[in-house]
Amino acid sequence: MKTVKRINELQTLLGEFRAAGKTIGLVPTMGALHEGHASLVDRSVAENDVTVVSIFLNPTQFNDKSDLERYPRTLEADCALLEKHGTTIAFAPSVEEVYPEPDTRVFSYPPTDSVMEGAMRPGHFNGVCQIVSKLFAYVEPDNAYFGEKDYQQIAVIRRMVDDLGMGVNIVPCPVIREENGLARSSRNTLLTKDEHDIAPNIYRIMKESKELYPAHPVDVVHDYVVEKINAVDGLEVQYFSIVDGDTLADVHSWDEAESVVGCITVYCGATPIRLIDHIRYK
Numbered sequence: 001m002k003t004v005k006r007i008n009e010l011q012t013l014l015g016e017f018r019a020a021g022k023t024i025g026l027v028p029t030m031g032a033l034h035e036g037h038a039s040l041v042d043r044s045v046a047e048n049d050v051t052v053v054s055i056f057l058n059p060t061q062f063n064d065k066s067d068l069e070r071y072p073r074t075l076e077a078d079c080a081l082l083e084k085h086g087t088t089i090a091f092a093p094s095v096e097e098v099y100p101e102p103d104t105r106v107f108s109y110p111p112t113d114s115v116m117e118g119a120m121r122p123g124h125f126n127g128v129c130q131i132v133s134k135l136f137a138y139v140e141p142d143n144a145y146f147g148e149k150d151y152q153q154i155a156v157i158r159r160m161v162d163d164l165g166m167g168v169n170i171v172p173c174p175v176i177r178e179e180n181g182l183a184r185s186s187r188n189t190l191l192t193k194d195e196h197d198i199a200p201n202i203y204r205i206m207k208e209s210k211e212l213y214p215a216h217p218v219d220v221v222h223d224y225v226v227e228k229i230n231a232v233d234g235l236e237v238q239y240f241s242i243v244d245g246d247t248l249a250d251v252h253s254w255d256e257a258e259s260v261v262g263c264i265t266v267y268c269g270a271t272p273i274r275l276i277d278h279i280r281y282k
């Protein structure tokens with residue numbers, strides 16, 4: 001595995017691979033890698049000749065600077081994991097390399113980027129589009145791999161790719177969960193033992209709610225999830241939205257959309273840590 005910090009070095013290497021007819025997979029990450037990321041890398045390695053993994057803690061997608069400050073940074077362990085999983089190139093640029101000038105581009109894809117995380121974290125998806133569009137321009141991947149854990153992020157990126165005719169195949173990959181059902185996330189390392197013990201209730205209750213589908217109306221399923229999770233000491237639902245799985249617009253009846261997904265964000269513990277998850281009803 002090669003570790004590269006400069007864009008021109010990355011592009012020289014990739015130019016050689018492309019000239020030799022190799023396919024390129026990209027796995028964008030912000031580091032603090034875990035089994036969820038490893039599954040994206042494995043998929044890319046299986047489906048492409050060359051796998052590039054970017055490790056870049058992108059400041060423009062953090063509207064809360066304290067969230068950025070406490071985000072775990074584990075570059076050495078990240079590189080060891082990537083090497084073990086067959087990565088060809090780890091791309092770990094500095095902030096100055098990626099943003100020599102402030103990025104003033106504005107991306108807007110409502111409702112995908114204006115609801116849920118978009119409403120709670122203004123500017124977040126704009127920052128995600130800024131960095132992902134730059135990474136796509138540097139790497140020109142055939143395939144790009146994203147975890148479905150950030151369900152909304154994939155919907156926004158798909159819109160951007162369609163809008164700008166980027167010609168990158170977006171590959172959504174299933175959520176990787178701990179044995180207790182908690183979705184793997186870099187933020188889980190910030191949970192205390194007690195918080196880690198209560199967090200799995202989120203997915204457990206969402207799974208229970210699937211048993212109410214389709215016999216009960218959308219609002220009953222919604223209220224079931226919110227009330228049950230809020231009844232757990234230490235958990236507080238920030239939002240739970242039952243939405244069209246493609247546009248992310250709210251649905252009010254099950255037959256309003258072809259695919260229907262429940263997306264949730266829950267505050268866990270005293271700090272608190274925001275935990276994101278989702279469940280597909282149909």
Ligand code: PAF
Nearest residue numbers: 028029030058128131150
């Ligand atoms: O999902 C993430 O880790 C980030 O949002 C991404 C896609 C790497 C962009 O910084």
